[in-house]
Amino acid sequence: MVATAIAFVVGAAGLAAWGLQLHSGMGVTGLQRPVFWGIYIVDFVFWIGISHAGTLISAILRLTGASWRKPVTRAAEAITVFALMIGGMFPIIHLGRAWRFYWLLPYPNSRLLWPNFRSPLLWDLTAIVTYVTGSVIYLYLPLIPDVAQLGEHNTPWRQKLYRLLSLGWTGSDREWHALERAMKLMACIILAVAVSVHTVVAWDFAMAIAPMWHSTIFGPYFVTGAIFSGIAALVLVMAILRQVLHLQVYLTKHHFDRLAKLLLLMSLLWCYFTLAENLTVWYGNDPKEMAVFGARTRAHYAPYFWSMMFLNFVVPFVLLGIRRLRTIATAAVASVAVLIGMWLERFIIVVPTLANPRLPAPSGFYTPTWVEAAITAATFAAMAMLYMIFAKLFPIIAVWEFKPHPQEED
């Protein structure tokens, strides 16, 4: 009850802040010349990163036939869908004229203009729309047998909803075969789409010629970071679900142990990429890039950079690397650290580069205002809200995967 009320108030405050921004102009944010991209873009990359929790993890585990995945997949796939819905809002919130966002869509219009497909923003739009569509299908397919069962005995309106969603599922052999094939196919497709989406998000930066953005490493670096933060989000959500919905029997220490090891692996991989990115710049010693490097590691943004290193590397390495310390509680703590650390990582990528442009005269600093903070907070509230509604309406663990179904009986 209290959680719902807080989520509602925070969400309403965020909407009010956005209303003010639409009414007054982008001047209510902390953006300024030369820092034209601020924490809206940070939030965008962060949420798209979180969305890699579900699809990627569940698809990899489904394809490799890891049987321990069963109680994890639905929770993960739901994170993907909601994180994408929220992440996809940010490019619109960030627009100077948000009410014109649909001008980026290709449709016959009075301006007689096709959108510019040379722009990475158009690639981004295409990739994200594809990813949302794919991950909704990917979440929905394994839901069908469950909603069919829920539709059998229930309150009238719920029965109606579930029957509608079950698409007339009867549970025949033919239907099970079709479902299995469809899920396998979607797992393959969604893997490719997920990798491409975060690569394209990285290219929004890498295609620009700004110092320390114009880098070939950004595609794989962003994908790694996305999976890293995605696993952290999944561990945290699972720990909360386990407590709130009393799922101790299903979500065991065993599951958290496996996911914690995966998180540790991604932490090491992320650290390797960060080293590769920064070491090459430092050794190359190009003055324009060194201005950004200096701002990141030694000057104005150093506290962000070193907190990021501590939260993303030291904390998971100690808590999850030492076997005696690796418990459900420490996995949740490490996940919170990684989520904060990965948000900072995106800040470190977006802001110092823009604050130190090639000509020295227009350089500047950026501090977000309360409007940006309120909208950011509201998206976390929205995530909690959407997830709660989903968990109320649908089983958060795939029920049919725990029951023998006809195929397994023969």
Added chain:
Amino acid sequence: MEHRWGMAIDLDRCTGCEACVVACHAENNLPVSTPDQAARGRTAHWIRIDRYFEGEFPDIKVRYMPVLCQQCDEAPCEPVCPTYATYHNPEGLNVQVYNRCVGTFYCANNCPYTVRYFNWFAPEWPEPLALQHNPDVAVRPAGVMEKCSFCIQRVKRAKQDAAAEQRALADGEVQPACVQSCPAGAMVFGDLNDPASRVSRLANEGRATRLLEELGTRPKVFYLQKG
């Protein structure tokens, strides 16, 4: 293409007086920032004077450099705009179509010269400046990007006048506001397609360099200074 507009700026003549900045404001209906907004980096000057300091105080020398849109032939701002709000016109100008702009800020991020300016709020002018708007230039709404246009309204006016009198444009007939107002005569505007024009001759003499030339943006603004 019939014309290829370019500019030469003699840095050895520039005194940093900022007359060009003021003239540009008046000609192009640039909004006037409040001191508070200016302190937050929200000013809009399509041309600005960058200062470079040589030596240590008190033995110091200041160099001035007027920086405006470089009207690049290979403009990094153009391909990144999703709505074609910034595009290359047939005379090689890098044009901003305010009505198409949705405000993604991408062009400004990809401009190595940081010469693009955003309308953070609806534009405002203290009295009586609101009474002296130029009717040939659109007033931009909140939420769109803008930048130097090489005074395209003056280019168009001069071409129309020449066409009405059935003659060719003369060299020096088109003058952007900044060029017209420069008391030191440091700025020259003209057609780079005409090898005899003043700007072409200055661009081809040994003193000419271009800003951040190494990026391959091929700017059409040439800076002149002794070797």
